[in-house]
Amino acid sequence: MKKDERMIVQIIQEICKEENISFTSFSYDWILRLQKEDRLGFVFGYNFGVNNSTSARICDDKGAASDVLIYSGVPTVEHLFFMSPNNIHYVGENGNWSRITKLFNEYGTLVCKANKGTGGADVFLVKNQAQLEAAVHKIFNQKRTLSISPFCNIIKEYRVIVLKGAVKLVYAKNIPFVIGDGKKKLRQLILDYMSANKVLINLELDDETLEKVLNQGETHNINWKSNLGQGAVPEIVKDVKLLSELSELSLKAAKAISINFASIDVVHTPEGMKVLEVNCGIMMENFIRSSSENYNIAKEIYREAVHAMMFE
Numbered sequence: 001m002k003k004d005e006r007m008i009v010q011i012i013q014e015i016c017k018e019e020n021i022s023f024t025s026f027s028y029d030w031i032l033r034l035q036k037e038d039r040l041g042f043v044f045g046y047n048f049g050v051n052n053s054t055s056a057r058i059c060d061d062k063g064a065a066s067d068v069l070i071y072s073g074v075p076t077v078e079h080l081f082f083m084s085p086n087n088i089h090y091v092g093e094n095g096n097w098s099r100i101t102k103l104f105n106e107y108g109t110l111v112c113k114a115n116k117g118t119g120g121a122d123v124f125l126v127k128n129q130a131q132l133e134a135a136v137h138k139i140f141n142q143k144r145t146l147s148i149s150p151f152c153n154i155i156k157e158y159r160v161i162v163l164k165g166a167v168k169l170v171y172a173k174n175i176p177f178v179i180g181d182g183k184k185k186l187r188q189l190i191l192d193y194m195s196a197n198k199v200l201i202n203l204e205l206d207d208e209t210l211e212k213v214l215n216q217g218e219t220h221n222i223n224w225k226s227n228l229g230q231g232a233v234p235e236i237v238k239d240v241k242l243l244s245e246l247s248e249l250s251l252k253a254a255k256a257i258s259i260n261f262a263s264i265d266v267v268h269t270p271e272g273m274k275v276l277e278v279n280c281g282i283m284m285e286n287f288i289r290s291s292s293e294n295y296n297i298a299k300e301i302y303r304e305a306v307h308a309m310m311f312e
Helices: 007-019 053-060 062-071 085-091 097-107 129-142 186-197 240-257 285-289 292-310
Strands: 022-026 031-036 039-044 080-083 110-114 123-126 145-150 156-163 166-174 177-179 219-221 233-236 261-269 272-279
Touching (some): 007 285, 031 292, 053 062, 053 240, 062 080, 080 097, 097 145, 123 129, 156 292, 240 261
Antiparallel strands (some): 110 145
């Protein structure tokens, strides 16, 4: 398999061979057709045919998911929904900007992101008016909708995989960091990290910060995002108390949206645990590639999802 090919395709092929399920792919392996006698199932991207379409669409819409979770009493990082000015007949004559600037004046620091998106793409941390305008215009130039959240001080982010009312996997997303030696600038320390770990990280640090020399033993996070595709490292959670807390919150979120198969991002904040996002596409590419053990863990989760489609 080529490096840029999706691991899920290989895994589903292996499962189908082992379970004697017919496998056919379409659209550059983006649509996978599974058949067992008269039973038919599909995997579309990372979406399995075990969810109802309405719940899946709510998960794909950060603003909608936030509204449903908050209404249901689930501790959640609020995502406020805005539509592009191109859709003025929905936005109304008052537009978006007065609401957006009011949010900025209230909270001081915001996170702007595409309302529908994954992997940390089109996500911007804004700390001043110029950054706010640039982020909003950039998103609206590419997308029809955006969501804005008050900046949340995230101590740690976790991902919880839920299938049919049971938690199958919980792992932390550890943001990579460098340690100062009192001599090298932050820029060089980050370059050394990327070279040693053979990763490419999209830096979102200004030149003044990058020119800073870290003191001996001083640590600095390379990124503010916890996405595995942007350098974060997965660590399976084994602490029983932490597992229980994360599982309880995630199952409550899945029930609120009525989703059967989901990956739920939970963040530890000074106010406690909160749901950040609920994803109906179960993408574990970077988790899978991190170790052979993780490959096997992901394969068994996908196997259970295939069973739910084809045998139940």
